[in-house]
Amino acid sequence: MQIAFTKMQGLGNDFIIFDNTSNSISLTTEQIRFIARRRFGVGCDQLLFVEASNKPNVDFRYRIFNADGEEVQQCGNGARCFARFVVDKGLTDKKNLVIETHSGLICPQIEENGDITVNMGVPRLNPVDIPFNADKVELQYPIMVGTDLYKIGAISIGNPHAVLLVDSIETAPVETVGAKLSLHHRFPQRANVSFMQIIDNSNIKLRVYERGVGETLACGTGACAAVVVGQRLKRLDSIVTVNLPGGQLQIQWAGPDAAVLMTGPAVHVFEGTIEL
Numbered sequence: 001m002q003i004a005f006t007k008m009q010g011l012g013n014d015f016i017i018f019d020n021t022s023n024s025i026s027l028t029t030e031q032i033r034f035i036a037r038r039r040f041g042v043g044c045d046q047l048l049f050v051e052a053s054n055k056p057n058v059d060f061r062y063r064i065f066n067a068d069g070e071e072v073q074q075c076g077n078g079a080r081c082f083a084r085f086v087v088d089k090g091l092t093d094k095k096n097l098v099i100e101t102h103s104g105l106i107c108p109q110i111e112e113n114g115d116i117t118v119n120m121g122v123p124r125l126n127p128v129d130i131p132f133n134a135d136k137v138e139l140q141y142p143i144m145v146g147t148d149l150y151k152i153g154a155i156s157i158g159n160p161h162a163v164l165l166v167d168s169i170e171t172a173p174v175e176t177v178g179a180k181l182s183l184h185h186r187f188p189q190r191a192n193v194s195f196m197q198i199i200d201n202s203n204i205k206l207r208v209y210e211r212g213v214g215e216t217l218a219c220g221t222g223a224c225a226a227v228v229v230g231q232r233l234k235r236l237d238s239i240v241t242v243n244l245p246g247g248q249l250q251i252q253w254a255g256p257d258a259a260v261l262m263t264g265p266a267v268h269v270f271e272g273t274i275e276l
């Protein structure tokens, strides 16, 4: 079976995108894992499916699978690539879209300069909604990783995130502590783990160990989570430049009950077909 796909990337966080608006591509977990493998397959962090939506005032449905084959609720860099894809493929002539995901509606807007701003919705702080095992909402939570005690912010941007403050992003224990925290029992659905170095109140450096992938060059929802945690700690302003290994995102959050806005690029890499 030959399947056409589009390769795209947002700050080096890369995606294989399938147009299922007029197809019915359905892949097994093993097939997803194979496609995501960088030497034996095509190679990507996530696979994205574009689907039609039958809901009023909703333009498309957006499904996301991590490289490990698991379907997840949200992907920020993928949302920008999704918006660029549906416009470039002529699936819509709109520049403001409403997209349905497993964690609710997000609203990408194509900017004049080609960047894309996505309304990622209101962050969820209640432990039950993250989900994270804790008795009540805290600014930071003490958590044991092995025999070491850490403090984390815990938050959902539709998907679960842990955020740690570090003095130096270069020496952050992304592969060790990131991997362990991602699988920590207090995160019943696992978690994405961000390491944030605050440069000043409108600039941070960030590295992210993504659930189901490992460290990526950028994580859009991770950038949103880090800025919300930093603002709640009174360390960040309402507009923050997030410096990730793959490039910069601008994140805006006006405070409690406000949606998080993420602005950044989305780049087409190539068209391809894969034999399954």
Ligand SMILES: N[C@H](CCC[C@H](N)C(=O)O)C(=O)O
Binding pocket: 013, 045, 046, 064, 066, 072, 073, 074, 075, 076, 077, 078, 159, 160, 192, 210, 211, 212, 213, 218, 219, 220, 221, 222
């Ligand atoms: N690994 C994430 C999904 C992709 C998020 C990331 N690529 C982004 O840009 O937000 C999770 O398991 O929730």
